[in-house]
Amino acid sequence: MKKVLVIDDDPDFNGILKEQLEWANYEVACAFDGIQGLDICKTFKPDVVITDIIMPNKDGIEVILALVNDDECHCKIVVMSGGGRIAGIEYLKLTENLGIKNVLEKPFSFADLQKAIEAP
Numbered sequence: 090m091k092k093v094l095v096i097d098d099d100p101d102f103n104g105i106l107k108e109q110l111e112w113a114n115y116e117v118a119c120a121f122d123g124i125q126g127l128d129i130c131k132t133f134k135p136d137v138v139i140t141d142i143i144m145p146n147k148d149g150i151e152v153i154l155a156l157v158n159d160d161e162c163h164c165k166i167v168v169m170s171g172g173g174r175i176a177g178i179e180y181l182k183l184t185e186n187l188g189i190k191n192v193l194e195k196p197f198s199f200a201d202l203q204k205a206i207e208a209p
Contacts, residue, residue, distance in 0.1 A: 090114060090115065090116050091115050091116070091136045091137060091206070092115070092116045092117075092118070092133060092134065092135045092136050092137070093110055093115045093116070093117050093118075093135055093136065093137045093138075093139060093206065094117075094118050094119075094120065094126060094129060094130060094133055094135040094137070094138045094139070094164075095107060095110070095117060095118070095119045095120070095139045095140075096119075096120045096121075096122070096123065096125075096126035096138065096139065096140040096141060096144070096149070096152060097119075097121070097139075097140070097141040097144070097169075098121050098122055098141065098143075098144040098145055099141075100121065103119040103121065104119075106119075106139070106202075107119050109199050109202075113199075113203060115206075118133045118135070121144075122144050122145050122146040122147060123140075123144055123146055123147025123148055123149065123151055123152040123155075124146045124147045125146075126138070126140065126147075126152055127147070127152060127155055127156075130156070130162065130164070134164075135164050136164055136165065137164055137165045137166075137167060137206050138152070138156060138164050138165070138166050138167070139167040139168075139169060139202070139206075140152050140153065140166065140167070140168060140169070141168075141169055141170060142168065142169075142170040142184070143170065143171075149168060149170070149184075150183065150184070150187075153166055153168070153184060153187055153189060154187070157187065157188070165191065165206075166189055166191070167189075167191040167192075167193065167202070167205045167206060168184045168189050168191065168192045168193070169192075169193040169194075169195055169197065169202075170193075170194065170195060171194070171195040190208070191205035191206075191208055192205075193205060
């Protein structure tokens with residue numbers, strides 16, 4: 090059973106994803122900001138981290154950089170965002186430039202999320 094960590098600051102969205110993922114037979118943990126997500130990552134050791142970009146305390150870009158630079162972390166990263174742009178920088182494009190191949194724009198279907206989780 091794959092272990093999935095969902096990091097999103099919206100508790101309702103986290104709850105919906107957790108319920109759908111558990112129904113699809115994944116073991117799921119949730120975090121509500123990047124700091125909490127990285128802390129949970131150390132003990133939960135997920136196979137996949139699904140992270141939002143715009144969050145308080147530590148945003149998704151900071152989470153991605155921390156995970157990519159952690160030699161002990163070998164998890165796949167899936168990025169999700171409602172879009173957004175600051176100073177002309179599009180967040181989802183930026184994550185692709187960081188090497189993230191599994192990027193989802195909200196709203197997305199659960200089928201698309203599952204494809205991203207299971208993609209090589």
